[in-house]
Structure formats: structure tokens, C-alpha cells
Amino acid sequence: MLVLQTGSIFASTKEGFVQDYFIIGQGLAGSVLALKLLEQGKRIHVFESPQPNTSSTIAAGLMNPVTGKRMTVSWRADEMFPIASRFYQKQESLLNTSFFYPMPVYRVFSSVGEQNDWTAKMHESRYSRFISPDAIEALDATQFRNPFGGLKVTGGGRLDVPQLMDATRKRLLEEGCFSLRHISAEDIQTIGEGYSIGEHQARRVVFCTGVDMDNWGFLPFTPMKGEVLEVEAPQHDREKIVVGGCFFSPKTNGNFYVGATYDWRNLNLVRTEKAKLELLERLGRFVEGNPKVVDHRVGVRPAVKDRRPMLGQHPEMKGYYLLGGFGSKGVSMAPYLADCLIAHMEHGQELDVELNLRRFL
Ligand SMILES: Cc1cc2nc3c(=O)[nH]c(=O)nc-3n(C[C@H](O)[C@H](O)[C@H](O)COP(=O)(O)OP(=O)(O)OC[C@H]3O[C@@H](n4cnc5c(N)ncnc54)[C@H](O)[C@@H]3O)c2cc1C
Numbered sequence: 001m002l003v004l005q006t007g008s009i010f011a012s013t014k015e016g017f018v019q020d021y022f023i024i025g026q027g028l029a030g031s032v033l034a035l036k037l038l039e040q041g042k043r044i045h046v047f048e049s050p051q052p053n054t055s056s057t058i059a060a061g062l063m064n065p066v067t068g069k070r071m072t073v074s075w076r077a078d079e080m081f082p083i084a085s086r087f088y089q090k091q092e093s094l095l096n097t098s099f100f101y102p103m104p105v106y107r108v109f110s111s112v113g114e115q116n117d118w119t120a121k122m123h124e125s126r127y128s129r130f131i132s133p134d135a136i137e138a139l140d141a142t143q144f145r146n147p148f149g150g151l152k153v154t155g156g157g158r159l160d161v162p163q164l165m166d167a168t169r170k171r172l173l174e175e176g177c178f179s180l181r182h183i184s185a186e187d188i189q190t191i192g193e194g195y196s197i198g199e200h201q202a203r204r205v206v207f208c209t210g211v212d213m214d215n216w217g218f219l220p221f222t223p224m225k226g227e228v229l230e231v232e233a234p235q236h237d238r239e240k241i242v243v244g245g246c247f248f249s250p251k252t253n254g255n256f257y258v259g260a261t262y263d264w265r266n267l268n269l270v271r272t273e274k275a276k277l278e279l280l281e282r283l284g285r286f287v288e289g290n291p292k293v294v295d296h297r298v299g300v301r302p303a304v305k306d307r308r309p310m311l312g313q314h315p316e317m318k319g320y321y322l323l324g325g326f327g328s329k330g331v332s333m334a335p336y337l338a339d340c341l342i343a344h345m346e347h348g349q350e351l352d353v354e355l356n357l358r359r360f361l
Contacts, residue, residue: 304327315361
């Protein structure tokens with residue numbers, strides 16, 4: 001049973017007793033935030049539930065700056081992509097492991113009309129960071145069905161998200177600031193101007209809990225189920241991601257990801273034959289060789305009604321913060337958003353209206 005205390009306990013911060021931050025959840029959001037706070041010399045403690053099938057463990061980890069049927073430059077890609085690439089590369093060297101693989105993303109043209117459109121518009125300045133003037137290429141026809149060629153997009157790549165999380169966990173364990181424990185609302189006690197969880201105290205709590213939104217139920221989360229396949233395709237090039245009706249992306253273990261589906265209605269973790277057949281049908285349109293399915297996985301993405309992330313302080317609970325709503329683009333957004341939240345918490349820097357959870361209050 002916790003005894004509520006006042007200011008005295010926070011006086012011990014100077015002696016190194018109280019943490020600056022609790023982080024609840026060590027998916028992609030919690031991992032990136034934890035690494036950034038440690039880099040800044042902050043004292044943290046991270047709590048993570050032992051849950052399988054979280055969005056970050058299922059994610060294919062693509063960072064693709066030009067997306068969608070109409071192939072538009074992703075929201076704030078000019079700012080976010082360079083920050084993300086630099087951050088992941090730096091962490092690879094600090095954590096002494098590999099998890100980030102910059103590589104081109106090829107978009108296979110479906111018709112000569114599409115090829116003509118891109119021949120005209122690829123020189124527009126809005127694409128210049130990601131599409132070079134010689135970006136239209138033919139892919140190896142023994143591997144990819146691409147009679148009209150494809151567009152090479154640079155500046156992206158893939159992150160092995162589970163590997164990043166494992167390396168982060170190892171670092172947190174070395175620092176003695178990680179607990180494998182589900183935290184419910186009752187576990188967090190107010191203490192002076194901060195909070196306690198068990199024997200730990202901290203000034204602020206940051207929720208990085210993905211779709212698990214206790215305390216934040218007033219926000220318009222619209223979670224989105226996704227299914228992804230793992231296939232064997234030993235003859236295929238591992239140095240690029242190829243997008244046709246779906247993506248075909250190398251995986252660290254030598255196989256490939258094929259994905260993903262989007263389902264707003266059935267928010268369960270059930271793998272469906274329908275999704276598998278749909279992905280295989282789309283794959284067959286542009287990938288040669290009938291890759292063999294070796295795994296089929298499902299997760300739910302933490303998405304938001306207006307397709308933007310959500311950051312900021314709880315309107316009633318001072319010191320409670322949220323970093324979430326990453327939807328299907330967490331990999332490219334996480335490092336930038338963690339910077340924004342830290343600047344807000346540490347220096348009172350205003351959050352951009354498009355990111356701030358207050359837009360829904
Ligand atoms: C099929 C699929 C494919 C995807 N592909 C891509 C992709 O290619 N590129 C991309 O950028 N994104 C992709 N995503 C989306 C990506 O997974 C998310 O944007 C991102 O991983 C979300 O990270 P998060 O940390 O916010 O949430 P989560 O991954 O859900 O992490 C939340 C963590 O909090 C923990 N937690 C929750 N509640 C508690 C609690 N009360 N106490 C303690 N711990 C708690 C959970 O155990 C979990 O580990 C994909 C998602 C799916 C489902």
C-alpha cells in the first residue's frame with residue numbers, strides 16, 4: 001500500500017532518487033521516447049505489459065515517403081524522414097546492433113498512362129527530395145512483372161521494429177530502468193507534484209500505450225486491423241522494397257513481408273483466409289515465382305479519426321502526457337514526434353495544432 005507524501009520526496013531528486021519520467025508502454029513510441037530521454041540525461045522508468053501481437057511487433061517497418069493510390073508525398077515527409085533516418089542510424093551505433101535499412105522503394109506502374117503521368121510530374125519541386133530526374137526504371141522481369149517499368153523513390157527504407165525494441169529493452173535493463181508490468185489506472189498514485197508506481201516516483205507520466213487507451217477514452221481513436229504475410233522468395237532482390245497492389249519488402253530473416261490489409265470494422269486479432277487470399281492475389285499481379293507463405297500475422301494499428309498523431313498533456317491530469325495515434329506510419333513519425341513532445345514537456349514549447357490532442361477538446 002502506498003503512502004501519499006508531499007514535496008519532501010521530490011527534494012530527493014538531487015540525490016538521484018526520483019525519476020523525471022515514467023513511460024508506460026515500450027512499443028515503437030515508448031522505445032523511441034526512452035532512447036531520446038536517456039540521450040538527454042533524463043532519469044526514466046519504463047513499464048511494459050507482456051502482450052503479444054502489439055502493432056509494433058507486427059509492423060513491416062516500411063518508411064515510404066511517397067504513398068497511396070495517387071502517390072502523394074507523405075504528410076511532413078520533408079521534415080520527418082531525414083530526422084527518422086538520422087535517429088535510427090545513430091541508435092544503431094549507440095546500441096551496437098543493426099535495425100535500420102535505408103533502401104529505395106519502387107512503385108510498379110500499372111499502365112502506360114501512369115508511366116506517362118509520372119514522366120511529366122516527376123520533375124515537380126514537391127517530389128525533388130525523394131524522386132530523382134532519372135527515377136523511371138525497369139525492374140528485373142524474371143522477378144517482377146513490370147511491363148511499364150516503375151518509379152524509384154529514395155529517402156525511405158525499412159526498420160526492423162522488433163529488433164529496435166529488443167535493443168532498447170536491453171539498454172533499459174542495463175540501466176535498471178525497466179519493469180515488465182501492466183500498469184492500470186489504480187497503480188498510479190499522486191504524490192506531491194508527481195506520481196508513484198510501486199516503489200518508483202516520477203514527475204511526469206507519458207503514455208505510449210498504442211491502442212490501449214485507459215485515461216484517454218475521450219479522444220477519437222479509430223483503431224485499424226491489419227494482416228501481413230511472410231513469404232519465402234529466395235531468388236528475389238533484397239536491396240529494394242517493391243510496391244504494386246501491396247508491398248513486398250525484405251525481412252531481416254531472409255524472407256519477405258507482403259502487406260498489409262486495412263479493416264476498420266473487425267477489430268480482433270483473428271487471421272482471416274479472406275485477407276490472405278486478397279494479399280496473394282495482389283502479390284501475384286507484380287511478383288513472379290509464387291512465393292511460399294510461411295507466416296500470417298495480425299495486429300491493430302493505433303489510428304486516429306483525422307489520420308494524424310496525438311500528443312500532449314491530459315486536460316485534467318497535470319503531468320500526464322500522451323504520445324500516440326501513429327496509425328500506419330509510426331516508423332517515419334516517431335523520432336520527430338518524440339522531439340516535439342520532449343520540447344513541449346521540458347521547455348514549454350507549444351505543440352503544433354495538427355499534432356496537439358487539444359484539437360479534439
Ligand atoms: C499489419 C501492420 C503493418 C504495419 N506496417 C507498418 C509499416 O510498414 N510502417 C509503419 O510505419 N508502421 C506500420 N504499422 C503501424 C505501426 O505498427 C504503428 O504505427 C506503431 O508501431 C505503433 O507504435 P506504438 O508504440 O504507438 O503502439 P504499440 O505498438 O501498440 O505499443 C504499445 C505498447 O504499450 C504496451 N502497453 C499498453 N498498455 C499498457 C499498460 N497499461 N501497461 C504497460 N504497457 C502497456 C503494449 O504492450 C505495447 O507494447 C503496421 C501495423 C500493422 C498492424
